[in-house]
Amino acid sequence: MKRITFLLFAVAMAVTSFGQENKPLSPKATVEGKIGASKITIVYSQPSARGRKMLGGKDPYGKVWRTGANEATTIEFDKPVKIEGKDVPAGKYALFTIPNEKEWTIIINKEANQMGAFNYQESKDLLRVNVPASKAPAFVETFNISIGKDNIQLKWEDTAVSFKVKG
Numbered sequence: 001m002k003r004i005t006f007l008l009f010a011v012a013m014a015v016t017s018f019g020q021e022n023k024p025l026s027p028k029a030t031v032e033g034k035i036g037a038s039k040i041t042i043v044y045s046q047p048s049a050r051g052r053k054m055l056g057g058k059d060p061y062g063k064v065w066r067t068g069a070n071e072a073t074t075i076e077f078d079k080p081v082k083i084e085g086k087d088v089p090a091g092k093y094a095l096f097t098i099p100n101e102k103e104w105t106i107i108i109n110k111e112a113n114q115m116g117a118f119n120y121q122e123s124k125d126l127l128r129v130n131v132p133a134s135k136a137p138a139f140v141e142t143f144n145i146s147i148g149k150d151n152i153q154l155k156w157e158d159t160a161v162s163f164k165v166k167g
Contacts, residue, residue, distance in 0.1 A: 025050075026069035033147030036167025038079040040147055042095070044068035048142045055099050055157055064107070064117045067097045067154065068143060072114040075152075082166040083108065084129040096120060097154070097161075103130050104154075104161045129163065136160040 026045040033040055047069040052058055059065050067073040076092040083106070092112045098105035108126045111119075136155050143156040153162040 028070075029145075031145055031147055034167070035081065035147065035150060035165045038077050038081050038090075038165075038167030040078075040081075040152070040165070040167075041076040042073065042145050042147070042152070044073035044095075044143075044145055045070040046142050046144065049157055050141075053157075055159055056101065059099065061100045062098065064120050065097050065099055066114075066117045067095050068145075070116070072096065072109075072112075072116060072120075073145070074112050075108070076112075077167075079167060083127060084131065084164050085166075086127045086129060088126060093126060094120075099159070099161075100133065102133055104133050105130050106161075106163045131161055131163045133159055133161050 024045075026047040029044055029046050031042045031044075045068045047054070055061070072094040073096075074092055075095040077088060077090050079090050081088050088108055094109040094112050094114055096107040096109055096117060098107070106129050109120065110124045110126050111121070114120065136158050137160075139158055140155045144154070146153045146155075148162070150166065151162045151164050153160065155161075
């Protein structure tokens with residue numbers, strides 16, 4: 001009788017766990033918008049702090065960051081744009097950053113399909129611009145990228161960064 005009870009319990013547990021979804025820790029997100037005449041598409045994975053110090057901690061200051069989790073973040077423009085006054089042709093690129101406390105470096109890299117920043121090569125950068133970092137109005141648990149009227153914003157933990165885009 002104990003064997004049958006145990007077997008039924010094991011089957012019930014297997015069926016229950018089979019039906020549950022495993023939610024990824026850093027789910028994939030897509031942001032689309034228009035700035036001027038250019039359609040912009042950003043694909044990235046959204047890590048969460050989950051009680052950890054991320055910027056300046058797990059993701060150290062002064063090092064190239066994939067600007068999200070998992071694969072490198074991609075940014076695509078269907079028409080040429082200017083980022084902080086510098087020309088960027090239409091195309092799909094990797095978006096990397098170098099976070100620091102007071103200033104971030106925004107990097108548009110020609111190699112769009114990369115796993116994280118493991119094989120990042122500075123020689124493939126299309127542009128680098130420095131922008132100020134500011135304090136976010138409230139704590140942001142999950143990394144977020146948004147497209148504004150004339151800029152792209154990055155927010156996480158207590159940090160907010162934006163860079164100007166003209167389409």
